[in-house]
Amino acid sequence: MTTTAIIGGRILDQNGERSSDLLVDADSGLIVEIGSGLTGDTTIDATGCVVASGLVDLHAQLRQPGDEAAETIKTASRAAALGGYSAVVAMPTSDPCADNPSVVKDILALAADALCEIVPAGTISVGRAGEELAPLGELADLGVRIFSDVDHCVQNAGFLRRALEYAGSIRTNDSTSIVLAQHGDDENLSLDGVMHEGVWSSRLGLAGVPPEAEELMIMRDVALSRLTGVHIHMQRVSTARSVEIIRAAKHEGLSITAEVTPHHFTLTDEACATYDPSFKVSPPLRTAADVQAIRDGLADGTIDAIVTDHAPHAPDAKERPFDQAPSGSLGLQTSLAVAMTELELPLDELVALFSWRPAQISGLAARHGRTLDAGAPANLAVIDPHHEWTVDGNAFASRATNTLFNGRALTGKVRHTIYEGNVVVHNFEAVR
Amino acid sequence: MKHLLSIDDLTGDQLHDVLDLASNFADVQAREVRKVPALRGKTIVLAFFEDSTRTRTSFDLAARRLSADVINFSAGSSSLKKGESLRDTIETITAMGVDAIVIRHASSGVPSTIRQWTDAAVVNAGDGWHQHPTQALLDSFTIREHFGSLAGKRIALCGDIVHSRVARSNVAAFSKLGAEVVLIAPRTLLPSNIDGWDATIETDLDAVLPDLDVAYFLRIQKERMAESLIPSEREYRARYGLTTERAAMLSPEALIMHPGPMNRGIEIDPEVADDKRAVVLNQVANGIPVRMAILFSVLGPGQFDEVDSPRASGGQP
Numbered sequence: 014m015t016t017t018a019i020i021g022g023r024i025l026d027q028n029g030e031r032s033s034d035l036l037v038d039a040d041s042g043l044i045v046e047i048g049s050g051l052t053g054d055t056t057i058d059a060t061g062c063v064v065a066s067g068l069v070d071l072h073a074q075l076r077q078p079g080d081e082a083a084e085t086i087k088t089a090s091r092a093a094a095l096g097g098y099s100a101v102v103a104m105p106t107s108d109p110c111a112d113n114p115s116v117v118k119d120i121l122a123l124a125a126d127a128l129c130e131i132v133p134a135g136t137i138s139v140g141r142a143g144e145e146l147a148p149l150g151e152l153a154d155l156g157v158r159i160f161s162d163v164d165h166c167v168q169n170a171g172f173l174r175r176a177l178e179y180a181g182s183i184r185t186n187d188s189t190s191i192v193l194a195q196h197g198d199d200e201n202l203s204l205d206g207v208m209h210e211g212v213w214s215s216r217l218g219l220a221g222v223p224p225e226a227e228e229l230m231i232m233r234d235v236a237l238s239r240l241t242g243v244h245i246h247m248q249r250v251s252t253a254r255s256v257e258i259i260r261a262a263k264h265e266g267l268s269i270t271a272e273v274t275p276h277h278f279t280l281t282d283e284a285c286a287t288y289d290p291s292f293k294v295s296p297p298l299r300t301a302a303d304v305q306a307i308r309d310g311l312a313d314g315t316i317d318a319i320v321t322d323h324a325p326h327a328p329d330a331k332e333r334p335f336d337q338a339p340s341g342s343l344g345l346q347t348s349l350a351v352a353m354t355e356l357e358l359p360l361d362e363l364v365a366l367f368s369w370r371p372a373q374i375s376g377l378a379a380r381h382g383r384t385l386d387a388g389a390p391a392n393l394a395v396i397d398p399h400h401e402w403t404v405d406g407n408a409f410a411s412r413a414t415n416t417l418f419n420g421r422a423l424t425g426k427v428r429h430t431i432y433e434g435n436v437v438v439h440n441f442e443a444v445r
Numbered sequence: 446m447k448h449l450l451s452i453d454d455l456t457g458d459q460l461h462d463v464l465d466l467a468s469n470f471a472d473v474q475a476r477e478v479r480k481v482p483a484l485r486g487k488t489i490v491l492a493f494f495e496d497s498t499r500t501r502t503s504f505d506l507a508a509r510r511l512s513a514d515v516i517n518f519s520a521g522s523s524s525l526k527k528g529e530s531l532r533d534t535i536e537t538i539t540a541m542g543v544d545a546i547v548i549r550h551a552s553s554g555v556p557s558t559i560r561q562w563t564d565a566a567v568v569n570a571g572d573g574w575h576q577h578p579t580q581a582l583l584d585s586f587t588i589r590e591h592f593g594s595l596a597g598k599r600i601a602l603c604g605d606i607v608h609s610r611v612a613r614s615n616v617a618a619f620s621k622l623g624a625e626v627v628l629i630a631p632r633t634l635l636p637s638n639i640d641g642w643d644a645t646i647e648t649d650l651d652a653v654l655p656d657l658d659v660a661y662f663l664r665i666q667k668e669r670m671a672e673s674l675i676p677s678e679r680e681y682r683a684r685y686g687l688t689t690e691r692a693a694m695l696s697p698e699a700l701i702m703h704p705g706p707m708n709r710g711i712e713i714d715p716e717v718a719d720d721k722r723a724v725v726l727n728q729v730a731n732g733i734p735v736r737m738a739i740l741f742s743v744l745g746p747g748q749f750d751e752v753d754s755p756r757a758s759g760g761q762p
Contacts (some may be wrong), residue, residue: 218574218613220554223637288554332532334552336573415568 015039017436018051019429022059022395025361026040026385027369032054035064037391042433044391057429057436059395064365066354066382067099067129067430068349069371070271071159071194072320074341075101075131077123079108083413085323086120087357088437090127091410091445092345094437096321096392097427100130100372100381103346104163105141113149115156128430128445130392132375134159137176137193141165153185158376161194161248164295164340166230168200174237181243187307189376192270194246195234197227197255198296208334209282209297217285219336222297224252231255235262235269237345244268246374249322250377251277251296253306260315270374271310272318275351276342276417278307284417290331290338291417294322311366312358318371319363321348325413342417346409353398353425360398368394394431402426410443446742448567450556451576452617460621464586465740469735470741473510479681484513492501492534492569494520495551499705499729500570500579506737513744516543531555532562537565539663544744548572553610563738566743574608580704581614583735585622590657591700598608598621603629603685604663604712604721607636611663611704613687615643630685650685661702662687662712678711684740685712687723692717700724 020034024047034051076084086103093101098109103120105111111120117133124131129394135152139145142160147294149160160180169175173195174341180193203226208214210221222299231247235258238245247259262269281301284292294297310316324341331338352363372382404421406414430438437444446459455463459563473481489508493501508515521675529537538546545566548556553573561568571577588595600619606612606628609696619626622642628635628646635646654660665681675681680686687701692714695701701713701723709715717723 210637212638212640215607215638216613216641218572218576218610221637288558328530329530332530334531334550334555334558334573336552 014041014045016045016053017431017434018053018056018061019064019393019395019431020051020056022062023365024385025063028384030063030361035385035393037393037431039434042390044387044389046387047385055436057304057395057439059429061397061399062428063360063396063398064385065394065396066278066385067394067432068097068367069375069377069381070098070321070323070345071318071371071375072104073101073323073345074106074325075103077107078119080327082327083330084411086123086127086409088412089323089325089345090124090129090131091443092343094128094430094432094443095343095410095427095441097349097396097430098345098376099143099392099394099430099432100127101131102132102134102375103159105134105136105435110136110141111152111157112139112141114148114155116150117152117157121155128443129432129441130380132377133157134161136160137162137167137289138172141289143167143169143172145180149180149191150183153191155185158185158189158191158368158381159178159194159246161189161196164196164198165406166196166198170233170237173234174241177237177241178242178406181241185338185376192244192246193375194248194372196232196248197230197250199226199229202226202229206297208285209299211282211300213282213285217286217288224254224299224303227252227296228254228258231258237266238262242268244270246435249274249277249320250307251299251303256306256310256315256336260310263315267357270317271315272320273307273311273316273324274320275344275348275355278304278311279351279355280417283423285335288335290333290335291342291419293335293338293340294339294342294417308356311356317366317374319348319352319366320371321345325411326415327413328346338345342415343406343409343411343413345411347404347416347418347423348401349396349427350423350425351364354423360396377407379400391434393431394427396425397428398425400424400426400428448560449578449676449739449743450567450569452578452581452614452621455621457621457623460582460585460618462584463742464589466741467582467586467734467738469672471731471738474734479508480512482512482698483741484508484511484744487513488516488540488542489513489545489547489740490516490518491547492518492538492545493549495549495571496521497530497549497571497744499543500549503729503732504736507733508740510733511737513740530694531559535559535562539565545740554681555628568739568743571610573610574613575610576614577610579736579739580615582739583728583732584615584661584702585618586731588700588703589723590727590731591724592658594623595598595619598616598624598658599627599660600624600661601627601629601657602661602663603650605634605665605669606630607634608666609663615661620644629653631675634669638735651691651694654691655696657695657699659700659760660687660695664706664708665712682711687713687717689714689716691709692720707731
């Protein structure tokens with residue numbers, strides 16, 4: 014055994030919060046013991062910190078293969094570990110995309126020595142073109158559990174119905190289900206929009222995306238989930254009525270889950286007023302009323318998960334004019350801290366949103382987001398709730414630097430991260 | 446004034462100051478030799494990332510009549526075709542030592558964005574759907590020249606408001622100069638939300654026409670039909686064009702304006718374009734002294750309000 018004792022902290026899991034030490038073992042990757050006065054080969058001081066299960070990100074773009082100028086799996090996994098993540102679902106936005114087994118195998122090979130578990134998501138359709146069904150079963154055999162066409166979400170209702178029915182019939186080798194995840198965007202309505210349609214798009218002379226482009230797609234997908242009885246996960250929900258539609262669908266008992274990003278509960282479309290493409294994201298930043306509705310949805314359980322929507326872009330891409338720049342912001346190293354700073358939710362609810370529930374949605378609950386008991390996998394985030402810091406995109410582990418939280422003062426940061434019993438982040442520094 | 450990016454950045458008083466200065470330069474244009482040495486030794490780059498003949502020519506003449514050195518840089522013939530980024534292009538131009546960059550770009554916000562990459566003065570010659578401040582100034586100049594003032598005048602902007610940088614800058618300029626601004630367009634050609642615009646929306650052109658002091662018609666682009674924003678040119682002319690019948694409803698003292706180039710027979714009937722109330726060519730002519738005033742304001746020896754006459758900067762015409 015190669016053990017590390019994590020001492021002096023407070024454990025927070027589904028059974029509540031209590032003061033306790035943990036002993037983890039790098040050889041087995043498991044929590045060996047929970048108790049008091051524990052010692053190991055090395056010791057980590059968690060005084061003043063909360064020890065929780067490692068975070069699980071349902072939505073990150075890692076760019077490899079295809080755009081290594083923006084990010085690699087190695088740099089992204091370092092950023093993820095620094096953010097407290099022990100598992101990251103890589104959206105199939107690479108080029109080539111994960112619509113076939115060989116790309117999934119490539120990504121898994123690139124992630125072999127990563128500082129967290131990298132779980133490729135697959136596409137729903139070949140090439141994310143919405144025409145031919147991707148080999149969901151073959152990809153599921155390789156461990157893929159989430160399927161999404163991401164920003165090119167499935168437009169054709171008949172196609173998505175078939176995809177849902179087929180997905181619902183797939184049995185995986187570990188008895189978890191696969192889940193189709195849809196970004197909400199009716200492309201016939203959003204057209205060439207580059208920001209929220211409203212006062213600011215009108216003033217700035219930028220093409221707008223009406224909230225209805227998202228809401229119509231979510232309404233349709235709720236109907237298709239009802240028709241097929243198959244779970245759909247709603248990605249990056251951004252509008253007040255979207256939250257309301259999902260709330261009603263859950264109340265009806267439909268198998269719907271939903272995620273949001275930190276920027277959608279923090280920033281509004283007014284942030285685009287300087288034409289800084291840092292604030293160009295998909296879906297676009299909305300209004301103050303939408304921000305409040307998302308906070309309400311997080312508080313009442315309508316929203317299941319907070320995701321990073323980590324979207325690195327090489328500097329030259331984000332220096333294009335606003336309407337030509339790509340959408341997205343880094344998120345792995347800011348998301349938990351932004352939520353801790355901005356949301357008035359107790360830490361256990363935040364850990365549920367960042368770890369426990371996303372682990373269940375992504376079929377990773379055997380390894381991540383578990384109660385912290387002896388014998389459980391040692392995937393842990395040691396959170397310092399009082400650490401004050403200021404966001405600086407240049408200081409992040411990602412290759413890219415584009416963050417829409419640059420300069421923001423935050424309170425709360427992951428101090429240590431344990432992945433499979435190994436200390437991968439110690440005192441805010443990644444070990445490699 | 447260091448830059449001219451948007452009419453929104455200027456107060457009514459500042460607009461008046463620019464127009465007063467433009468009046469002085471207009472006097473110069475009436476002389477036999479129309480050139481003054483006000484910007485001798487200054488270098489101005491006309492960086493037109495989007496093609497434009499009239500605005501570029503107007504800036505070119507304005508700069509030359511101030512004795513500035515002018516470099517033309519247009520998208521069609523430039524390194525942009527070789528994939529150079531906007532930042533690299535601006536930094537390259539800046540490295541050559543220029544005093545002002547007059548920029549036209551198809552994307553809203555670019556003039557503001559490039560300030561981080563250059564120490565030259567930036568003059569917006571039109572950015573996307575956002576602003577075309579020198580157009581607004583020359584339009585204001587033309588109206589003021591005719592009526593003496595814009596205060597209390599009722600001005601209608603008719604046509605494709607949502608895609609129009611002319612509309613956005615003119616609403617701001619006209620309202621700051623005291624005019625009452627009315628927007629007339631089908632809903633498909635209006636912005637989704639004009640909260641904060643000092644203007645009202647009317648849908649019935651015929652009801653508005655008789656009370657107008659200025660009827661300003663915007664160019665309609667052919668692609669609006671392809672986007673199903675309007676059904677046809679014929680229907681557009683019938684509902685929103687300044688036909689001869691509608692021109693007869695306008696007051697004899699009213700002005701008919703258009704930023705050009707005109708689609709004769711669509712937003713304005715051919716005869717109406719040549720009506721004696723139409724001041725389209727005055728607008729073009731006034732573009733020169735107005736742009737001289739702007740270039741002088743951003744590059745001249747001091748604030749424009751310290752300069753009574755272009756001759757004050759020294760030298761003989």
